[in-house]
Amino acid sequence: MESPDDHKATRMGQVAAAALIGTAIEYYDFFIYGAAAALVFGDVFFPELGTTGKLLASLSVYAVAFVARPFGALLFGHFGDRMGRKAPLVASLSLMGLATVAVGLLPGFAVWGWWAPAVLVLLRICQGVGLGGEWTGAALLIAEHSPAKQRGRYGAFLQLGPMIGFMLAQGVFLAFRFFLEEEAFLEWGWRMPFLASAVMVLVGLFVRLRIAETPLFTGRTGLVDKQPPAVEVLRSHWRTVLLGCGMITVGFAAFYLTTTYALAYATKWLAVPSTVFLSMLLPSALAAIAATLVSARRSDTSGRRRILLVAVVAGAVWALVFFPLLESGRWPLMLLALTGAMTAFGCGAGPVASYLPELFPTRVRYTAVALTYNLGGVTGGALSPLIAAKLTDAYGSAAPVGWYWAALGVLTLVCLWRLPETSGADLAEPWPRHGPAGSGRPT
Known part of the structure; x- marks a missing residue:
């Protein structure tokens, strides 16, 4: 017979799996x-557009x-705080x-002219709006x-x-990219990953519809609030929102500079074949996964803030050598650059x-977390790849991008210094009660 602890562990496994699968699908998209x-x-x-112009337009x-x-x-966030965490995840x-x-399915410039990029922008906005509520709801x-x-x-599963x-x-x-010729890939091959999303989304919806609402939401008091959640967040929690924004x-920046840019x-x-670089990104992602698992577990015992501080310092130092290693043109050093950056990213994530x-x-x-x-x-x-492209175009090298990356690390350290330790916080409290190492309410 299943004990209460076993039942709770099974439920948590199902919740974690639902969050992981749905988030993986959304981020794949x-x-x-x-x-x-x-x-x-x-x-x-x-x-x-020219070479730089095409890249800047795409970015x-x-x-x-x-x-x-x-x-x-x-x-x-509004509906998540009023109606529950589950419905916004499905939407x-x-x-x-x-x-x-x-x-x-969108035709290219050759067929639709400038309407094609205009519709692409609209669809990209829809993607952004959808992802805006995804991670938070799963978290x-x-x-x-x-x-x-x-x-x-x-x-960590999220x-x-x-x-x-x-x-x-x-x-x-x-x-x-590996199995198709350049012409076939440009004509139709790139569309296949987008169309395959339909099947994965159906799987994600099936999983998420089976998960129950969170007990903290269903058991809270004062279900009818006098003001919209966004108003209270902007009035009472704006400092924490800004510090949290600076913290992450x-x-x-580290992730999108390491991958997209x-x-x-x-x-x-650098004229590196795309198949080669994509192949190097995959093992670096495995390093990020391992680092994520370790740092998340350690944050339960050593504290969230301490782990984040260590990760940010390591990432800022690595940022200064990332692009010189990449520009060496030697594939082992390029793989080292990617793996080191993604490991530091995983420690912070x-x-x-x-x-x-x-x-x-x-x-x-x-609302506040989203x-x-x-x-x-x-x-x-959003800004980092664009700034990186501008810096590279201006200086003829990506080395200055590393200093920009490190400067963002300094900003994160300042924000972390003003935020409290929270491990062990009681989320059922009207205001989360921070753990023994905490410094009270967020600033």
């Missing part, structure tokens, strides 16, 4: 655009989704899947089901979702899924 932007979208949708459309994500955060996954399949699904002393451990989605996206593009900015830079400027929910009270947690996370996506994920 998001990341295949990044690979396509680096490899083909310049030729398909912006053929009349600009890529950045549009990050700008749209805070709007998705406010939209899904965000559906919106993301429909937009992704539509990109795969709260885990955090509000988890035991306080194991919140980091279970939160953080694996983006990495698995990234590996799926890179692997699918690598396969089509470098993580977004480095892929474009290596293939366009591990505690985030438990750290951000612990900073805010239940009644506005969805806004914090997605504003960090704008400052780190």
Whole structure:
């Protein structure tokens, strides 16, 4: 006969699996655009621009989704705090899947002219809005089901979702790029990863519809609030939102500089075959997964803030050698550059899924965490590849990008210094009660 502890562990396993699978699918949808932007979208949708112009145009459309994500955060956050965590997760996954399949069916510039990139921007906005509520809903699904002393451990499963989605996206593009000729890949091969999303989204919806609402939401008091959650967040929690945004900015920048921008830079400027670089990204993603698992578990015992501080310092130091290693042209050194950067990223990513929910009270947690996370996506994920492209074009080398990356690390350290320790926080409290090592309420 199953004991209560066994039943609880089984339930947590199901919740973690639902969060991981759904998030992996959503981020697969998001990341295949990044690979396509680096490899083909310049030729398909912006053929009349020069080499740098095509890349900047593709990356600009890529950045549009990050700008749209805070709007998705406010939209899904409102309903997540009023109606529950589960419904926005289903809606965000559906919106993301429909937009992704539509990109795969979109005619190129040769057929639709400038209407093609215009519709691409619209679909990218839909992707951003959908992703704006995804990560937060999954994070709260885990955090509000988890035991306080194991919140980091279970939160690691959520953080694996983006990495698995990234590996799926890179692997699918690598396969089509490897087996198809250049002309066939540009004509129709790049569309297949987008169309395949339809099947994966159906699987994700099936899994998520079977998960129950979180007990903290169903058991809370004061279900009818006098003001919208966003209003309370902006009035009472704006400092924590800004500090949290600054805290995760470098993580977004590190990931997208290492993957999307480095892929474009290596293939366009360094003449590295795309199949080679995509092959090197896959083992580096495995290193990030391992680092994520270790750092998330350690954050339950050593504290979220301490683990994040160590990860940020390591990442800032590695940023200064990343591009020199990449520009060496030697494949072992390039693999070392990618693996080191992704390992540092994983160390910082591990505690985030438990750290951000612990900073805010239940009644506005969805809105506050979604806004914090997605504003960090704008400052780190949207702007960094564009700034990197401009710096490289201006200086003829990507080395200055490393200093920009390290400077973002310093910003993160300042924000972390002002944020409290939260491991062991009681999320059922009107305001999360921080653990023994904490410093009280967020600033």
